[in-house]
Structures are given as structure tokens and as C-alpha cells.
Amino acid sequence: MGLTTALDVRLASACCRSFPCIYSAKNLNIIGANIFFSRMQSFALHESLLVGNGCNPCTANLRMQLISFRRPCSSIVDSDRESNSFLKQSARGQIMAAKNASKVDDGKYKDTIDLPHTNFSMKANSAVREPEIQELWEKKQVLQKLLEKNKGEAFTLHDGPPYANGDLHTGHALNKILKDIINRYQLLQGRKAYFVPGWDCHGLPIELRVLQSMDALSRNELTPLKLRRKAAQYALKTVDEQRISFKRYGVWGDWDNPYLTISPEYEAAQIAVFGNMLINGYVYRGLKPVHWSPSSGTALAEAELEYPEGHRSRSIFAVFKVTHLGEKFPEELKHLHDNLGLAIWTTTPWTIPGNAAIAVNDKLIYAIVELQHGLNNCDGEVHVPGKRKQKHGFGLVNPQLKNLIVAKDLISELQHRWGVGLEVKGTMLGAALEFSRYKHPLDQRESPVVIGGDYITTESGTGLVHTAPGHGQEDYLTGQKYGLPLLSPVDHQGNFTEEAGKFAGLDVLIGGNDAIIKALDEQYSLLMEEEYGHKYPYDWRTKKPTIFRATEQWFASLEGFRTAALEEISKVQWVPPQGENRIRSMTSGRSDWCISRQRSWGVPIPVFYHVESGQPLVDQEIITHVQSIISKKGSDAWWYLDTVDLLPEKYQDLANDYRKGADTMDVWFDSGSSWAAVLCNREGLQWPADLYLEGSDQHRGWFQSSLLTSVATKGKAPFRKVLTHGFVLDEKGFKMSKSLGNVIDPRIVIEGGKNQKDEPGYGADVLRLWVSSVDYTGDVMIGSQILRQMSDVYRKLRGTLRYLLSNLHDWKLADRVQYEKLPMIDKYALFQLANIMEGIKDSFEKYQFYRFFQLTQKFVVVDLSNFYFDVAKDRLYVGGKTSYTRRSCQTVLASHLLCLVRAIAPVLPHLAEDVWQHLPFQYLLEDGSKAETVFEALWPQINEEWKSFSKHDTALWSAILQVRTEVNKVLETARTNKLIGASLDAKVFLQFSDENLSANLKCMSASGDSGVDKLRRILLTSQVQILSLEERETVHASFSESFSLEEFGDLWVGITRADGGKCERCWNYSSAVGSFQDHPSLCKRCHSVVNVLYSSTKVEASV
């Protein structure tokens, strides 16, 4: 939408003096995307005042009025209803003057004013425009062309694959947009930033999705192959959906050829990584406890468990006799050794045969207590009304075990529960118990007391934990620490094996529990048995209880390459730097990596097992053979081909003796192999990557699995630099969750919700601007208020670019004014532009996008809208179309436009492209061809001359800006007291205590034919006079005030009404008005401009 009729323009431009109504509450409400420039910029200022000075809205409003009242002339407007109704209220401005003049003079001057013009709309209309721009990029193959033509080196940002399950959330948007900002910046720098997006497609959540979508009958008929096909379908469908969203964010990449962890070439590369690690000796097979469902005969993941209400376990207190005291055991208590026992408590009596240690907490206080009898019989069931069913055991009357060790804090609880007195004989820290030994009551084995972790508390039990590394995760870890044997005498149906001796064949959960409890009691080791209600894991499919059972799994042993991995960590650059410590401690502390899963939806572990002995068969030849099959047919082949076809020729005769394994690989092994499958396999990418960029949780996940596989097989990290971001929280800093209803859906941010009033569609660029604004090194916040602020900042930027476009509508490169011929104000503007461009480049180079956001916003509001653009309007609109004053200003504006549009392009690519498509002139590349898109134009080269502005002149301009601020204050007083209406009605007197400054400003005001650098032009008043202290005494100012300037002494400002008559055309007052017979209502400058136009002869406009 652009300008419509001349009348509209005149009406519109009249509003620039209409400050009293602009900032009334009523009008603030209607300020929207359609506001015209002057209001746009004033609004920007309004906000900056609020933010910058922390002042109240009233003060801001006053300041606001001041600025708008000083605005000299017209602007442009979209011809919308709101602005028209607004315009009717206004009646002043020099275009209005022209209009009034036209009544008497047949519109003589209205066509002599050079109004801004552009078809670039103030409205982003992102729902339509952004997809159009994306289509344009696609049609013109912009990314492909850049990758071909760019002369710089390759830049590889390797995508961490999101999981192909469910909808995208704001965290995904933050991640991918950060990547895109970096890639687009690198492309603009001339580098070949080829980005291959990826997806993680295997794994349990997808498998479960498939299972949940089926009824019980079809689930029973499901073969692994059928399940895999359904899972693949589901994953591919999700990939398609997520891809559409990512593209809508404006993320550039090879979307037609993403990497998927289920593609045959990917799977084959992953098999090779596994093979390499195996051949290098870093992969082994070992026992580890897992959740096991005896009812369905399979291992289960946490997600497959449920915890139904009402489960009751048979819990027991038992006592194990101490045989040896450890070295740290207190001397003074050693005499109690002979009949000393360790009291333990467990809710799984069947795990007692697997006992390998008793664990204590080294920081808790333990007591030796002597059993005091006489309180209870120990031979029957006890029913305490309302209490649990209890049965005491013979352990309470065993004279060989009358001294028990328990946690001190639990003594009174245990007295009550056991119905005995417990007399304290002495206490000690848990640490003192380490390495004491005891005898297993059932098979007489000796085992140690060990130090467990913080999981040992005094909330329940005795404070001593029966430890069976084959039957529990914490027990397993403690077992690893102490090198305890891993006993798991239970088969896949949940029955005791031969290893369990006389218990063999018993179902552990029923007969097994019974038999163990009875056996303990017979050994005088049972203290008490009672029912215990707690949460217990059940198989979500069969609804039956599960057990912890150690099974044989494949592990990556870290010992072989941990040192190398830690060395690599120190060579990588971590952003923010604390990431290094995180991954270092996680890598140095982690135990061996269990890489096998008993699932169907994954990449098979390419190992065969001897049918009788169970011995695994795998070597380089097998790996290579399987890898080659999978690269052609995909990993489904492992399931549908027979063993004989999966074995290489040399082993085919033995095929009948072997079966193929059913395990798949951990999905972290999948994604952790992406460097091999993608970076090492794709043309245009490089290993190691320049950058990995994911959420900070990936120090534990993808960064680590990628590091480990790469170091184990290639001896080097797969990345040079790793950047992490935090999580996305809501506006109040809460985690987003469906139940809290505070989830921000990126799709709704872009397209809007059902109610567009409450949830307007902001477009992708506003979302991207938000990404740039946050300090992503910590957690970041988003919400409707933050988005509204972002939308306002976006509009300021858009308005600034529109101002630039609209004032260059008649400009060509040939009209450029040489740098050395520019007035000082223009050189100063270019100096500032050069500085800001350096700052922006630096912030992109350092990935500190919030600095880009802050620098750009400040530059646009403070340096451009509030100053340069404000002062420039006189030159642009009434300075004369082809005059030096206007052309020099346009030269500066063109530089700003060409720099800013490319500086914002990484963050706001749609806006930048929209602007570029509206460029009123052609921008030619080095080879003479036209840059059809903003990205083809690459990053702007800053003219070295721009930086040549001297220190002296920089200081002078700092003083001028201060003077302008102070003068405005006095003008405001004069306006409030009705001495003047517009600032051009005023004459300003200045007196400086700093004589140097005074002389410099006098000199500046006197120099230059153009008058552009004259103080009156910069202060937007009709006259300025610089006085000495003596002269000041002779002046009768209507209003005056003194100020002290920073570094430039004192300033006195006096104001009177301007001398002379008011020019009809430009509103400046001058004694020349009335002196020209042909145009009696014009000033000298306007007379000259008008004469040039009327005579079409080239006369330089002068003041």
C-alpha cells in the first residue's frame, strides 16, 4: 500500500504538527501497523523514553509532544480509515501551507515538494508475504546459487536431530532459528554454509505410539517386522509435518535431502561405527539389571511401566551376622563383636540370594543396640488394630545376635515396630562400618559392608541397605564401585535358576518369596515380616508386577578412550564456557555405556550367537557383510533375512549352529553416529564440524554420544565448537506444561490463534527477532507480552526501512555525492553507521545475538529516528529535488539502507528480502549483474573513509547533540507558554562558557553554501545566534535557561520569536520573505528551488 492521491498526501502530511492529539489515550490505541512515519517514529521515541529514562508516562508524553511539535514537515501515510479520521483533527504543516496557498495561488507550490514514496507497505502482512518471499527464494534457487558462487570456505553447522515424534514447541523453534541466524550470516559472509537438517527416527516412544494405536488383538499378531514398518510410517509422517513448520520459520537447509537415522546409508554408517569400536576393543558384553517383565518375557523401559494403586509387597527385617570388623570400626565398641548383627530391611525378599553387600550412608550416625526382651512373643502373627499385618521372626530371640547395628534416628521406630527394647551401646558414623564383613544367612558366603550413596536415608527400614547388584540400579552402581559379584539367579520367566540352589524352579514373586522368608526364619535371621504398601512397577501391557533382573547387554567401555575424550574436550571451544566443565564431569564420571536394547524399532546389533553355548560371533568380516546388506536393503533385512543370508560366505556352513541376535542399539548410538553418517558422507560438509548447537541437556546426550563414538573410532572430537542454549520458560519463569496451560506454540505465534485479537499472528520474523533478543546461554522466557514488545520493535525497524526506501524513490547510484563533498552532519551519520555495522558484525561473530538486537534497536530509535531523519526531512522534502542538499542526504540514506537491510537479514530474512524487492534502484554485484535478492548482495563492505571522522569532530558532535537536547527543553517551555507553535517559529540564542566550542560552532554555522550544517537546521529553528557573555546581556529573551554540558562547560539558551516573515513553502522565518516580486511568500532557499523547477535550469539551491 502506498500513497494514493495528492489530496491524501496533503491531508496526511498536515498532521505532523498535530501533537496534542497524537498521544492522547485515544490515539495511542489506534496506533497500529498502519500509522504513518512521523507517528511511527514518535512512538518509537515514546517507548525509548519510557525505557531509557524510566520516566512516568506523563513525562514521556510531554517529551513526545515536544518532539512531534518540532518535526518540521510532512511524512507519508497509508490511506487507512484510522489515520484519515486522525488527520481530520490536524490543520498545520507546511504541506497544509502549500494547500492553503493553492487556494489563492492555484496550488502553485504543492508540486514542488518532494514527498516520500514507496510501495513497501508498513503492514508486514506476514501470513501472505512471508510465504511469498520463501517461494521467491525457492524459485530463484537462492541458497543453491550462494553455495555454488560463494568464494569462502565451507561452514558446517551440524544439525542435532530432533525426535520424529509429536508437534514442535518453542524450544525447537529457538534451536533451529539460532542455527539459521548463524548459517545465513555465514552465507552473507561469502562462506558455503550447507545445512543438512536431520531427524532421529528410531526408539521406544515411537514404538509405543504404534502399539498404543492398535487394539489388543492386532498387538498380539504383531511381528517385529510389522511393527517396524508401522513405526517407520509414523516417523516419516512426523518428519513431513515438522519439516513444514521448520520451513515456515524461514530456516534454510537441504529440506529435500535431510538425514534420517532410518535411511539405509545412515544405518550402514552406524553399523560401521559400532564395528570400529568393537574391533578397537571398546565394546564388550556384560551383565546389567534391567526392568524385566516375567509375564511377557521381555525387558522393559521406564516408559513401559505403570505404578498401580494398592500394591502391597511382603517386606522383611532380617539380620546378618558380622564376621570381621573393618579397620575403621571404633576401638571402644570392638568388644561387642561376638554377637553383632547387621539389621536390614527389604521389600523384595526373593532378592536375598543375590545379596552381595550391605550398604550404609557414610554420613549417617549408626548405633549398636542390644535387644531387650520381655515385650513380645516371637512366634505368631500380631494384629494391631488399624495397623499392618505383622509376624515376628526368630531373629529377635537369637542369642548370637543380640547386638544389632541400625541407624540411630530409627531406633524408636524400630522398638515400636519390633515390640522390643533397644538399648544403645555406642554410636559411630556410617563410614566406620566400611569393609566390615558378614555371613550370608542362607549360603554362608562372606560379603562386605560398603558405602552407598545419598539414596540411603532414615525414612524407612534400618538405614542399612541389602545390596543385590543383579536386582537394582543403585545396587548395580554401588556394586560396580566395589567390584561386587553380580548375582542374578532368575530366568526370563521369573523363576529361580539352578544357581539359587534349593530354591531353583520357584517363581520368585510367589513361591520364591515364601521360601526365602521361611528359610531366613529357620536360620534365626528373620526379625519381622509385614505387608508394605508402596509404588511398584507393573508391565503396562500385562498389568503384572515386574522384577529387576540382570541380563547380558552390550557395553561401550569408556576406560579405553576416556582420557582421549577428556583431552578432546579441552580442545573444543564451548559457548558458554561453563559447558566445558559440565561435559567434562559427565564424561569423567560416567560408567560404561549400555548400548543394547531389547526392542524391535532400532538398528540391529550385528552379532550372532551360538545356539547351544550362547557364545557371540562377530568380527570385521561379519560387520562389513551386514553393513553392505543394510546399505542396500535397510535394517529391515536383519529381520526378514535368514541367518545363512546374513552371514558372510566364510561362516555360511555354520549357519545352523547360530542364530542372529535380537538386540537393537540405544538411540543415542544412532544420533551419536551422525558425524559418520552425515559429515563424513555428504559432499559439502566437513568433519569435524565447525559447530554443534543444542540445548544444554545435550552435554549428557548428543554432544557426549557424538564425542565418544568419534573419539573411539577416529581419535578426535566431531566438532570444533559447541554452543548450548537454555530452556524456554513462560513469561513468569515457569516451565511450560499442558496442565498449566502456559505453552506457547510457535505455529500460533506465527499464524495466530483462533481468536486473532488475543493471539495475533506475528509472522516468523517476530519470532526470530525474539530469538535474537534473548540471552540464550541461560533459560529464556516468552509470552504474549514479550511477543507484543517484539512486534513493536519489528515495526520500528520496518518503519525505518520504509522511511529509507520512500525517500530514495528518485535516486540512482549516479546521483551519489562523493564522500569528501558531504556536509559534516552526513559524514557524522556515516561514521556512526560504520561503528554500528562493526558492532553488529562482532555480535554475530561471537554468537551474541542479543547485542545485535540492542545495537540495532538503539541505532534505529536514537540515532536515526530521533536525530538524523528528523533533521533530514527539511532537505529531503523542500530542499529541491536534484539539489546537493537533497542528493547528499539521499547518499547517506542509501548507505544506511544498503547496510541495514543486510545487517538484519540473518535475523529478519523476510523483512530484509521484502525491502530488497522494493529497492528503488538497482544494486549491482562485482560481476556487473544485478543482485536480485538481499542474500546475493552479501555482507556490506564498510567504506574506510566513513571511519576517518576525526576525534575532534566526534567530540564536537557529541556537544551538538547535547545542545539540541537542552534547546528542545527551552523550546518546550516557550511552546507551553504559547510564545511559539512550531520550533520554526523560534529564534535561539546560545552562549557557551567553553570558548573553543563557541568558536567551532560559529565556524560551522558560517561554513558551507548548503546550510546543511548550520545550527538552525540541526536545531530545527528559523534562526540561531551564538553570543558572547557581553552580547548575552543585551538580548531580551522571552524564555531562557542555563545548563551544564558534559565536558563542555555551561550553556545558556534564550528564545524569542523568529525574525522576518514565514515562508509559505518551508515554514522557516526569514527577512527575505516578501523580497521576491515573483514569489513574495517564499524565502530565499525556496525561491531558488522553485525557480530551478520552473525554469528547469540547473541552479544550485542555496540558503
Ligand SMILES: [Zn+2]
Ligand atoms: Zn522556504
